[in-house]
Amino acid sequence: MHNRLFRARGLVFGRYILTIALMLLLNGCGTEKKWQLHDITGHLPDLRFSMRSDAGQPVTDQTYRGYLVMLFFGYTSCQAECPSTLFRLAKIVQGLGDNAKRARILFVTLDPGRDTPQVLHRYVTAFAAGHAIGLTGSESEIAALAKRYRAAFRPGKSETNDITHSAAVYVFDPQGHARLLVTPDDAIAKAANELRHLLETSR
Amino acid sequence: MELLLWLVPWEPSLSVVIVTAVTAMLFVKGCLGCKLFFRQKLFFWTGLLSLYVVSHTQLDYYAEHEFFVHQLKSLVLHHLGPFFIILACPEKALSSGFPIAGKRLLRMVSAWKPVQCLVNVFLHPVAAVIVFVGLIIFWLLPPIHFVAMLDWRIYRLMNWSMAVNGLMFWGLVLDSDSKWSPGSRIAMMLAVVPPQILTGALIFFTPHELYPIYTLCGRAFTGVSSITDQQIGGLILWMNAAMMSVIGILIVIYKELRQPRLILGSTLPTKNST
Known part of the structure; x- marks a missing residue:
């Protein structure tokens, strides 16, 4: 038994x-494919926001549907990381070749007090005119977006010039799904290759 | 006002609120029915509150954005919180606070064969040691940690698994009515020390960044470099491992020495009670 x-x-x-x-x-x-960049598919929520662009117009995630979106957080008075990230992103967009017109860099300011739409516009167009858009909004809107993507941000700290911010660039496919992370260690050519592949496969 | 803002949960979770509130209510109700020592109540509330504070206040923001704070949170979730709750011996109070229907349901579930099998497996000393240490190491594996810090569902699973496993382990080793001998319970606490020290030391001595997710998502404290953060985090695991086990072992030895002279063997004697 x-x-x-x-x-x-x-x-x-x-x-x-x-x-x-x-x-x-x-x-x-x-x-199907092993990505060379950090694959975050399914781990972060879809792109969703409602803010103001550097042209002063209200924009939402729907404005950028159909584009490959590279989202990152920073501020224009940042000394090192933000300019170098923007510079690298501009190079990556160049590396996309014909696909460049289907890609957008969204630079979300963490210092809305000082980064007015005009300041933002001047800043992002210096790096990647036509491809980069500065986004701003109220502190709570920015905090909510940063929290959604787990980026460090504590509102009300901008006076101290000690703003913490994330180093990652969040890549969303044209459908608005979070797909990849571009880190400061990724080579520009490799990242461009990966993003081109992402654009071509999500046509 | 500032202090109240700290109590606003960084990531509101209904399950944390419900579990904490129900446990607190059961305990309060149970306290009315049976007499408990002051220190039992003190231990219980310290344990429950510490678990709540690390998982449902603004502290969670720092735990998500600084590795060493994350390690402190794990220390509370896996070690300190459950340790204090178990130290209070709250089973009697909790079960007397339980409604009759709930007790019947609990009896029915615990009589169910698969549940019994699972309990037998998980509460076996060898399995308990492996699961306790394995869980710490598993969540600290760099690729796993990366996803856990990014995906809120996995993050919550990590927190819950740590707290539940902590309760299981410390409940097993500190229970003086246990079917396992004090010797084997002491051996269990000794067995979990070396792997934790080794893991902590490995993190401490690694010269490169093991957990880039904190840099990628941004660190809460700008003044702390990534390697310093990692080293403090490693040290916390390294030291608390030995510390908690030593305290646990002393408690078991003390309880055993006091046993024959005790009238009611269910409560923990300390120096104050003599």
Whole structure:
């Protein structure tokens, strides 16, 4: 009796193992491409915001539907990271070739007090005219967007010139899904290649 | 006013509120029914409040954006919070505060074969040690940690798994009515020390950034460099491992020495009660 019970339990246990193994196997088959950049597909929410552009117009995520969006947070008085990231992004956009017209860089200011739309406009067009857009809004709107993408931001700290900000660039596909992270360590050519592939596969 | 703002949850979670509130209510109700020592109440509230504070206030922002704060939060979730709750021996109060229907449901669930199997497996000393240490290491594996800090669902799973596992482990080793001998319970606490020290030391001595997610999403404190942050985080794991186990072992030894002289064996004697 005990033996039979034991065997029955063993059988059930075996079936569990088999199911898990099968699931793992199917999962393994499902992945098409191994991205060279950090793949964040499914881990962060879709692009959603409602802010003001550097032209002073209200814009939402819908404005950029159909574009590959590179979103990042910074401020114009930033000494090192922000200019270098914008410079790198401008190079990456150049590297996209014909696809460049389908890509947009969204620079969200973390210092809305000082970064007026005019200041933002002058700043982003100096790097990538036609491709980069500065975004601003109320402090709570900016804080909500930063929180949505887990970027560090504490409102009310802009006077101290000690604004913490994220180094990552969040890449969204033309459908608005969060797909990749571009980090400061990624080579420009590699990132451009990956983004071109993303654009071509999500046509 | 400033202080009240700190209490606003960074990531509001209904489940944390419900579980904390229900546990608190059960305990308060149970306290009315059975007599508890002051220190039991003190331990219980310290444990429950510390768990709540690290998971449902603005502190969570810093835990998400600074590795060493994350390590402090894990210390509370996995070690200190559950440790204090278990130290209070709240089972009697909690169960007397439980409604009859709830008790019946609990009995029914615990009589169910698969549940019993699971409990037997997870509360076996060897399995408990492996799961306790394994969970710490698993969530600290760089690729896993990366996703856990990015995806709020996985982040919550991490927090919940740490707290629940902490309660299970410390409940197993500090319970003086346990079916396992004090020797094996002490051995369990000793067994979890070396892997934690090793993991902490490994993090401390790694010269490059193991957890770039904090740089990518931004650090809460601009003055702390990524390597310093990582080293403090490693040190926290390194030291708290030995610390918690030593305290636990001392408590078990003390309880065992006091056992024959105790009239009611269910409560923890300390120097104040003599």
